[in-house]
């Protein structure tokens with residue numbers, strides 16, 4: 001089944017029209033979901049007006065109405081208010097409804113406990129490039145979700161970018177790698193801009209060089225069959241400039257810094273899930 005076929009005629013409700021909710025609505029409309037099949041609710045009227053203006057979707061009067069208009073409900077609110085939202089909408093869902101949560105760190109079991117009844121649930125960990133349709137999402141199925149629900153979720157996630165199924169216990173690591181990952185690349189970009197500035201380059205020129213280099217390198221990584229190690233070799237010629245830079249990265253422990261950073265993010269994700 002193609003993404004288009006899976007989404008055809010489906011009524012989708014988005015609760016929370018913030019960064020992620022709006023990105024999803026935008027992506028779904030671009031994927032040819034008929035705007036009037038998408039209902040959105042947010043407590044912030046301004047965000048609803050913005051999303052209606054941009055995407056011409058239906059604006060629900062409440063979370064409950066959003067649910068009553070939809071076959072699939074996407075929970076795109078912050079994790080700390082998920083419980084309140086679910087308790088409000090639970091009575092409007094039935095065993096046919098599919099609920100997709102993108103709230104970071106809230107387990108399938110916890111969300112099910114908020115519903116206080118069996119529910120077809122899918123939990124997703126997206127990342128920030130979803131805002132430009134280039135996101136990386138990992139998802140896990142709840143125990144009542146079927147193969148049909150999975151197809152629907154995949155079609156919806158394709159509006160965000162790429163996706164991969166993982167067992168739920170892997171989602172903490174996903175959070176540490178692709179969830180937090182954009183910030184690691186942004187940090188590298190920031191430091192390269194600072195270094196170029198210190199060496200005499202204007203900031204706007206340095207930004208242009210670094211941003212386009214990041215974009216092009218990202219495209220090669222995404223499209224290429226080669227490992228990063230091989231790609232590095234293609235840039236670094238013997239005795240050249242790249243090799244000089246790579247020697248410093250190695251000598252000063254760049255690899256260990258990255259490993260430690262990912263490990264810290266992983267640990268923190270587990271702590272947050274456990275409520276520490």
Ligand SMILES: NC(=O)c1ccc[n+]([C@@H]2O[C@H](COP(=O)([O-])OP(=O)(O)OC[C@H]3O[C@@H](n4cnc5c(N)ncnc54)[C@H](OP(=O)(O)O)[C@@H]3O)[C@@H](O)[C@H]2O)c1
Nearest residue numbers: 016018019020042043044076077078079102103104126128
């Ligand atoms: N942003 C990311 O990079 C990212 C990455 C991975 C996962 N996520 C997950 O995605 C979810 C959404 O994140 P976001 O960045 O889009 O957050 P956001 O921009 O704050 O959007 C959430 C929206 O929900 C609204 N809201 C609050 N209470 C509500 C209620 N009772 N009913 C309906 N709407 C309500 C908020 O309004 P107010 O602002 O007025 O409260 C806000 O407009 C979060 O759970 C987050 O963990 C985000």
